[in-house]
Amino acid sequence: MRPTTPTAEKAPTTTDTTTGRHARREGFEDGALLTVDDVHVRFHTRNGVVHAVEGVSMALSEGEVLAVVGESGSGKTVFTRRVMGLISGSRDTDVEGTVTFDGIRLSELDAKGLSKVWGKEIALVLQDPMTSLNPVKRIGTQITETLRLHQNLTKQDANARAVELLRSVGLSEPERRVRQYPHELSGGMRQRVTIAIALSCSPRLLLADEPTTALDVTVQAQILDLLGDLQSRLGMAMLLVTHDLRVVRSRSDRIAVMYAGRIVETAATKDLFDAPRMPYTEALMNAVPPITGPNHVRLAVIPGRPPDLLAPPKGCRFSPRCPYAQDRCLTEEPPLRDAAELPGGATGDHSFRCWYPVGTAENVEARRVNVERGETAAGTPVTGEMVPA
Amino acid sequence: MAEMTIATPPTTTAPPGETPGKAPRGGRRKAAVRRIRRRLVHLLIVLIAVTFLSFVVIDLLPGDAAVVVAGDNATPAQVAQVRIDLGLDRPMIVRYVDWLGGVVTGDLGRSFRTGQPVTEALAQRIPVTFELTIIAQVLALLIAVPLAIYSAYRPGRFVDRTSMTIGFGAAAMPQFVFGMVLIVVFAGGLTSILPATGYTSFFTDPLDNLRTIILPCLTLMIAEAAVYRQLLRSDMISTLQEDYILMARSKGLGPRTILLRHALRPSSFSLITLSGVNIGRLLGGTVIVETLFAIPGLGQMIVQAVFNRDYMLLQGGLLFVAVAYVVINMIIDLLYLVLDPRVRRDA
Numbered sequence: 001m002r003p004t005t006p007t008a009e010k011a012p013t014t015t016d017t018t019t020g021r022h023a024r025r026e027g028f029e030d031g032a033l034l035t036v037d038d039v040h041v042r043f044h045t046r047n048g049v050v051h052a053v054e055g056v057s058m059a060l061s062e063g064e065v066l067a068v069v070g071e072s073g074s075g076k077t078v079f080t081r082r083v084m085g086l087i088s089g090s091r092d093t094d095v096e097g098t099v100t101f102d103g104i105r106l107s108e109l110d111a112k113g114l115s116k117v118w119g120k121e122i123a124l125v126l127q128d129p130m131t132s133l134n135p136v137k138r139i140g141t142q143i144t145e146t147l148r149l150h151q152n153l154t155k156q157d158a159n160a161r162a163v164e165l166l167r168s169v170g171l172s173e174p175e176r177r178v179r180q181y182p183h184e185l186s187g188g189m190r191q192r193v194t195i196a197i198a199l200s201c202s203p204r205l206l207l208a209d210e211p212t213t214a215l216d217v218t219v220q221a222q223i224l225d226l227l228g229d230l231q232s233r234l235g236m237a238m239l240l241v242t243h244d245l246r247v248v249r250s251r252s253d254r255i256a257v258m259y260a261g262r263i264v265e266t267a268a269t270k271d272l273f274d275a276p277r278m279p280y281t282e283a284l285m286n287a288v289p290p291i292t293g294p295n296h297v298r299l300a301v302i303p304g305r306p307p308d309l310l311a312p313p314k315g316c317r318f319s320p321r322c323p324y325a326q327d328r329c330l331t332e333e334p335p336l337r338d339a340a341e342l343p344g345g346a347t348g349d350h351s352f353r354c355w356y357p358v359g360t361a362e363n364v365e366a367r368r369v370n371v372e373r374g375e376t377a378a379g380t381p382v383t384g385e386m387v388p389a
Numbered sequence: 390m391a392e393m394t395i396a397t398p399p400t401t402t403a404p405p406g407e408t409p410g411k412a413p414r415g416g417r418r419k420a421a422v423r424r425i426r427r428r429l430v431h432l433l434i435v436l437i438a439v440t441f442l443s444f445v446v447i448d449l450l451p452g453d454a455a456v457v458v459a460g461d462n463a464t465p466a467q468v469a470q471v472r473i474d475l476g477l478d479r480p481m482i483v484r485y486v487d488w489l490g491g492v493v494t495g496d497l498g499r500s501f502r503t504g505q506p507v508t509e510a511l512a513q514r515i516p517v518t519f520e521l522t523i524i525a526q527v528l529a530l531l532i533a534v535p536l537a538i539y540s541a542y543r544p545g546r547f548v549d550r551t552s553m554t555i556g557f558g559a560a561a562m563p564q565f566v567f568g569m570v571l572i573v574v575f576a577g578g579l580t581s582i583l584p585a586t587g588y589t590s591f592f593t594d595p596l597d598n599l600r601t602i603i604l605p606c607l608t609l610m611i612a613e614a615a616v617y618r619q620l621l622r623s624d625m626i627s628t629l630q631e632d633y634i635l636m637a638r639s640k641g642l643g644p645r646t647i648l649l650r651h652a653l654r655p656s657s658f659s660l661i662t663l664s665g666v667n668i669g670r671l672l673g674g675t676v677i678v679e680t681l682f683a684i685p686g687l688g689q690m691i692v693q694a695v696f697n698r699d700y701m702l703l704q705g706g707l708l709f710v711a712v713a714y715v716v717i718n719m720i721i722d723l724l725y726l727v728l729d730p731r732v733r734r735d736a
Contacts, residue, residue, distance in 0.1 A: 086638060111644075119641035131632040136654045136729055145650075146640045181730040197640070 033237050034060040034083070034205055039097035039107075041075075041082050050309045052078040054261040055097075062204065063235045065228075067248035067269070069284065070258035073306040076241045079258070080207050083239070084122055085114045101205065120150040123198035125227075127210040129190035133182040139166075140178030143197050150201045165196040170226060188219035192226065199230060206231065206238045212247065224251060245284050249273060257281050260307045260317035267339070267350035275359055277339055277352040280318045303380055316353065324356045324366040325376040421726055428719040432712070439711040440492075440704065441485060447700050448481045454698035458501050475501055488704060497708070498701040507705035510690065515709065517588060518686035521602060521678070522671040525609035526664060532610070533617035534660075538648050540618065541625035541656075549622070556615030568608040568681045575604060586683035605682045609675055613667055617660060624656040631655075654728055661728070665721035672717070673710035 041053040052075045060066050070076045081087045082095060085106050089095045099107040101122065106114065118124075126132040134142060143165060144158035153161060159178065166174035169192040182190055191211065198206060208227060212220035228251050231238045242248055248255060249269065256266040257280065265278035276282045286300035304321040307313050313320050319329040332355070339350035342360055356366040370382045455472035456463075463471070472478050476487070491498055497507035540549035559567065572578065576585035583604055589597040628634065629652055637651045676688035687706060694703035725732050 084639065086635065115638075115641040115643060117641070118639050124636070124639035126632050126636060128632060132636045134633040134637070134651055134655070135731055137651070145642065145646075149641060183731045194636070197636075 032059040033062045033064075033102055034058075034239075035098075035100040036083060037098045037100075039079065039082055039099065040095065041078050041087060042094040044092040044094070045310075048310045051312065052261050052309060053082060056258070056261075056263050057097075058256055058263070058266065060205070060237050060239065062237055063232075064254065065231060065238045065240060065252045067252035067255045068239060068241045068258055069243065069245055069248060069255055071243055071306050073260075073309070074258040075261040075309070076258050077209055080124075080209050080239060080241055084118070084124060084207055085109065086124075119146045119203070120201045121203055122205045122207065123201070123203040125191075125194050125198050125206065125208045125211045128214040129187055129194050130214065132194055133190055135182055137181070138178065139180055139182065139185070139193055142193070143178070143200055146197060146200045161200070162196075165200055166193070169193070169196045169199075169230070170222075171196075187215050188223065191215060191219075191223050195223075195226065195230070199234065202234060202236070204236050206236055207241070208238060209241045210243065211240075213243070220247075227251075246288055257284070260312055261309060262317060262353070263336070264318065264354075265350075265352040267352075271339075271350050275339075277342070277350070277357040277359065278318075278354050279322045279324050279356075279358055279363075281352075282358050283321075283323075316355070319376075320378045321380065322378070323370060323376060323380070323382050324363055325378045325380070326356065326366050326369070327377045328355050330377055417726055420732070421723055424722050424726070425719065428715065428722060432715040432719075435715050436708065436711050437489075440489070440708055443704060443707045444481060444485045444488075447703065450698075452698055453477075454501060454700055457698040488701075492708065497705040500702045501699045502697050502702075507702055510702060511687075511705055511709055514685065514687045514690045514706075516590075517684060518672060518675065518679075518688065520591065520598075521605055521609060521675055521684070521686060522668055524602060525606045525613070525671065526668055528606060529610040529614040529617055530664065533614040534621060537618045537621035537625060538653065540622045541629060541652075542644065542648055544622075544626055552618060556618055559611040560615040562612075564608060564612065564677050565681050567611060568604070568678060571604045571607055572681075588682075588684045601682075601684075605675075605678045605684055608678050608681070609671065617663070620663060621656060621660045624659055625652055628652045628656040657728065658725070661721055661724055665717050669714035669717040672713040 036056060036058045039053055039056045040051070043050040043052060054075075056075075056079055058066065068076045068079065078087060083099050083106075085099070087093060087095065095107070097107065098105060101117065104117065106117065109117070133139070140159060140162050143162040144153075144155070147153045147158040147161055148155070151158075162178050163174045166177050171177050171189060171192050177185070177189075177193075182193070185193065195211075206227075211227065212223050215223060224247060227238070227240075230236075240248060240252060245255075252269050254266065255269050255272045256263050257272075257278065258264065259280050265272065265276065265281045272281065273285070276285060280302075283300070283302045287302060302321055307317055307320070313330075315331045315333050316322070316325070316329040317333070319325040322329065334353040334355050336351045336353055337357075339352060339357075342357060356363045367382075370376045374383075375381050453468075453472075455468050455475060455477055458475065459468045459471040476484060479487075488498065495508070497511070499506050500510060536548065536552045540552060543549060572585045574580065575583045584601055585604070588601050591598040625648075634647060634652060637647050642651070672687070675686060676692055678684070679686040679689040680692075687709070691703060691706040691710075693699070694706060
């Protein structure tokens with residue numbers, strides 16, 4: 001471990017005398033590895049202010065897998081980059097809120113402080129392996145530069161470790177691969193390489209931003225299994241960002257659903273699938289074709305498009321597309337509510353944003369009202385069979 | 390003239406999802422040989438086209454070489470004799486084939502005016518122009534590349550804005566005006582620390598050589614440096630948007646490593662291309678600068694040859710220009726192989 005850990009930026013909950021990694025961890029509340037508190041990101045564009053992330057909070061413990069799920073444009077990528085510190089405040093970017101990693105206030109570190117954490121403690125895997133590797137550098141070099149930077153390995157040691165890493169991510173002939181260039185590898189192989197790079201210094205947190213979206217379906221499962229396998233073997237925490245609920249069902253401990261820059265529902269994975277409360281979550285689930293269902297059936301589609309973040313809808317962000325929307329939804333934004341308040345309330349930590357949560361009498365009533373008038377309060381047409389009762 | 394030989398930046402997209410073939414160990418050498426062979430064929434075609442065209446054009450020019458060479462007071466009989474002596478009485482195509490035969494054996498003929506072998510004249514002029522060209526290019530790149538990198542790193546900030554303003558100013562000024570400004574400042578106007586005209590060979594006096602070429606090189610380089618900076622800056626800015634740069638940042642690499650080790654090489658292809666074109670062009674003669682500073686280079690020689698109707702000398706000069714152009718582009722083409730591994734496979 002580097003002796004010069006940035007002590008000045010430690011969170012207030014840690015004591016100043018602790019310098020080692022383990023000492024700091026013990027001093028930190030709940031043993032959470034990553035705490036995100038009320039994070040906002042706003043971009044000032046020519047057309048106005050885009051509020052890409054709005055008041056997102058979450059916590060992630062050591063070894064835990066948290067899935068962030070949302071459509072494109074929901075702010076999940078911006079959120080991950082802000083968590084890591086890759087997006088910081090500038091002339092046209094406002095950031096707010098705190099990100100604390102292992103007792104270190106990431107959100108207050110400068111570029112130099114962050115670069116000591118990046119690659120070493122927190123690593124990133126990007127969506128498209130075709131573009132995330134440098135086309136003019138050998139694969140071996142792209143792995144060893146991290147090792148040599150953070151672990152002061154000699155060239156020989158770093159090379160040996162690179163070969164070992166490539167083998168551990170399931171690449172054949174790793175000795176040959178280190179001398180190859182990215183264009184000589186397929187997409188799936190390249191993503192294995194980026195994972196090898198990310199894991200080279202055994203980080204404690206991996207941010208995987210849609211790691212399989214750009215890959216063939218058959219390769220997707222392999223990469224996800226590899227990630228899951230490595231994650232549990234190394235005991236690292238993972239923030240798995242995806243738009244695909246199927247991907248995370250068996251591969252995450254918790255899920256946070258994002259919509260229009262906000263978290264609209266968060267729960268343990270099982271609880272979320274058992275009893276989704278937010279209509280958006282429910283809609284996402286209905287958009288997944290059931291394995292046992294009949295063939296050639298029209299899939300449930302969420303009407304409309306994700307909201308324009310330049311001018312987000314008033315009230316509940318999902319109200320223009322929600323089959324249950326009532327007048328209240330159009331004017332008043334629901335806060336994050338605790339599912340335990342609800343009759344037959346959920347166990348554990350489950351919260352959501354909705355005035356008429358799925359599975360309650362209010363929800364049934366709202367739907368009845370909308371079906372009767374043929375449209376929601378926002379004017380979206382509703383048919384009787386739109387949501388299976 | 391030789392547009393068709395300008396090296397083009399590599400088109401570099403390996404088809405996505407393609408399974409890798411065998412690794413091209415030594416593929417680089419094979420690709421290089423293939424490219425050189427293709428370029429040599431190119432070279433032949435270009436040379437024949439260029440020399441033939443210039444023969445035709447010279448033949449069509451008004452004015453008679455024999456009249457010019459024989460002098461003002463020559464009688465028609467003397468002129469006729471000169472014409473026969475120079476071989477100008479033969480048809481153009483015969484003269485061309487004759488000249489071409491000479492080229493193959495390394496004989497470029499003799500100057501109409503001085504009787505000096507053309508190869509000898511070229512041997513005197515080429516090193517001068519070569520020195521000017523190379524030094525000006527190196528200077529331009531030395532100034533432009535660091536400025537471009539820093540400007541791309543902090544676009545719109547002080548360094549970027551200042552160098553852009555100065556660069557555009559310099560590029561917009563005609564070369565001879567800038568040269569005269571330099572003369573006024575350094576050579577006889579405000580100060581007299583450098584000679585305004587003349588040229589001393591490096592082998593005669595290295596220090597004096599340096600003193601005589603500073604101003605011409607500065608004059609040549611300024612506009613190029615401005616264009617290079619602008620080009621590399623914008624390519625670099627778009628490279629810095631790439632995912633692999635984000636990836637490099639997320640590894641914890643510092644800005645210096647990212648800019649120099651990750652972003653510079655993939656951003657430099659158009660700069661290399663343009664630089665190659667410029668070297669080829671400058672080798673063909675830097676007439677204005679050579680005239681302004683009275684430097685006995687190739688450009689001056691070619692212009693004088695045109696005025697004197699010294700067709701043999703002119704023909705030899707043009708031959709060299711064409712060869713230089715194609716050879717430089719061949720070198721650039723090979724540089725792509727070194728710079729971009731993706732080129733090694735297609736081609």
